[in-house]
Amino acid sequence: MPDDYNIDDQVLTTRLSTMIKWAEQQHAKLKHSVDGLITADNIVGNTVTAVERWAQRNSVFPALFGLACCAIEMMAAGGSHFDISRFGSEVFRASPRQADLMIVAGRVSWKMAPVLRQIYDQMAEPKWVIAMGACASSGGVFNNYAIVQGVDRIVPVDVYVPGCPPRPELLLNGIFLLQEKIGRGESARETALAAAAGAAV
Numbered sequence: 416m417p418d419d420y421n422i423d424d425q426v427l428t429t430r431l432s433t434m435i436k437w438a439e440q441q442h443a444k445l446k447h448s449v450d451g452l453i454t455a456d457n458i459v460g461n462t463v464t465a466v467e468r469w470a471q472r473n474s475v476f477p478a479l480f481g482l483a484c485c486a487i488e489m490m491a492a493g494g495s496h497f498d499i500s501r502f503g504s505e506v507f508r509a510s511p512r513q514a515d516l517m518i519v520a521g522r523v524s525w526k527m528a529p530v531l532r533q534i535y536d537q538m539a540e541p542k543w544v545i546a547m548g549a550c551a552s553s554g555g556v557f558n559n560y561a562i563v564q565g566v567d568r569i570v571p572v573d574v575y576v577p578g579c580p581p582r583p584e585l586l587l588n589g590i591f592l593l594q595e596k597i598g599r600g601e602s603a604r605e606t607a608l609a610a611a612a613g614a615a616v
């Protein structure tokens with residue numbers, strides 16, 4: 416055995432090289448993660464998404480779709496007293512192709528249901544639905560064969576506004592809730608589509 420052989424030095428050297436190797440691996444992993452998070456693409460992509468959602472949530476254009484007494488309250492929300500235009504939704508469109516929000520204001524008969532669905536299908540993407548009032552949300556007092564017991568049987572609903580009829584302030588509140596959902600990137604339609612795709616697998 417050579418004189419300069421020292422078992423403690425050997426062990427120390429081996430441990431040090433192992434530690435250096437481990438530190439280098441961790442450094443490489445960390446760098447990879449940070450690079451993935453902070454690439455120019457991600458920053459631009461996230462900013463564009465944020466701007467897109469900001470624009471969408473502040474310019475929700477409802478389709479004209481009043482069905483019964485609740486529609487009067489919806490019209491009042493567009494008047495000067497409640498002034499829905501303060502929140503970017505004053506542009507009620509007569510064409511579904513220029514609208515991205517369906518406010519179902521009133522009871523829906525089964526005879527009307529296919530028409531409602533067709534209008535919904537013709538609306539621009541992305542699109543959202545507010546069920547305004549007890550009738551649209553659940554059939555209300557009309558628990559009979561002629562009335563759809565909740566419009567969510569026909570289209571995916573994002574926000575339910577309670578009341579019979581709900582006052583215009585409640586509809587405005589429903590729009591605020593919808594704007595929050597849009598800001599978070601949520602949509603009942605997307606959820607329904609994802610669920611359908613999952614069920615089909």
Ligand code: SF4
Nearest residue numbers: 484485548550579580
């Ligand atoms: S919820 Fe009341 S006000 Fe609205 S459509 Fe039904 S009955 Fe009319």
